[in-house]
Amino acid sequence: MVEKSETTPAGPDMWAQMMAPVRHLGRQVADLFAPSSEATGSDDAYEITVELPGVKDSDISVEVDDRRVTVSGKKDSSREEKDKSYYFSERVYGSFTRSFRVPDDADLDRIEATHTDGVLKISIPRRSKGPARRMIKVGKD
Template sequence: MVEKSHSAGFWPSLYEPFRGLGSRVADWFAPASEASVDEGGYRIRMELPGVAEKDIKVSLDDGVVTVTGEKQSSREETGETWYFSEREYGSFSRSFRLPPDADGKAVKAELKDGVLTIGVGKKAPSESGCGTEIPIAKG
């Protein structure tokens, strides 16, 4: 058991709520996602409500699909005696490593109703199923 020193005063306790703030902020901007697979290929769905298509970039590099973007939304309401404004801004990035049988040439992305769906096809299995025979040279 570790005890706090009473001689340290109130300063250590004052900063306690801010520990780990960076990771919590990163989680706040990381959009919720799910990945699935079926016979036809792999599918990644990501919730991006309020994010415009022009603010989203989907890329494939070395077997990793990366989705980056920036959320910019605001809401304002006014009344006779009141004013209310909410704004959300922030960048995000999520990466997904694809399995070896994913076909990087068969990738499609669609944004509909605030949900980004990325489909990745599968490579056709080799006909023999046992690989390629390599001839042996005589030495």
């Protein structure tokens, strides 16, 4: 009698399983280079703060699309020091992107952004809710 052995066929599932750790590593590397950020909310507005030290105003872009605020840009800086006994050179460059989904009550037409001392602040006002309850007068025909 011949025994039947089970084997997993080579195919798309096998490749997906093999590539999963690589995709996970790619996400971790992207998170490592993403700028630090913080999102808060109050009764009047939402505020997003993104740390962008060394990034010029002209290299920052803030876009709104489909209830998502996306901050992107590039950092390109270098520093060089020379002395009789040493030489130091440091370069930092690269692109970054961070996206934030905003709640339904955000007023996307009145968003403002400021960049001061390496900190980008995005203010997103909330739409006024209006009266929650009101009386409707019933008239006669």
